Amino acid sequence: MLLERHPGPIATVLFYESTGKLLALNERYSIKPSPALIREMEQMLGPDTVKIK
Template sequence: MLTSLKRLLATHPGPLPTLLFYERERRTVALSDELRVKPSPELTGSVERLLGEGSIRVK
């Protein structure tokens, strides 16, 4: 799943850093600068289809 997410993020390059929050461990991990994204409805929809509704937040 992580490989699919990285591939998806790479198709939406932009200025915002990407962070992953692991609920079980209550831990946040910053991804590399190559996976910075430009938020869009398309990106949000794609991430939610992969990880579930409500799994993406843009701040």
């Protein structure tokens, strides 16, 4: 899985705009943010869909 290839200390939380709901993923999907990770995620999800806070 994409997130598992970029392990790190940052929790991953998904936000669904259509419902306004958040989904916190298991800590095994914690990431180390990087331009490569964002690029790969946007290739899957579409441009401007990934936000790091």
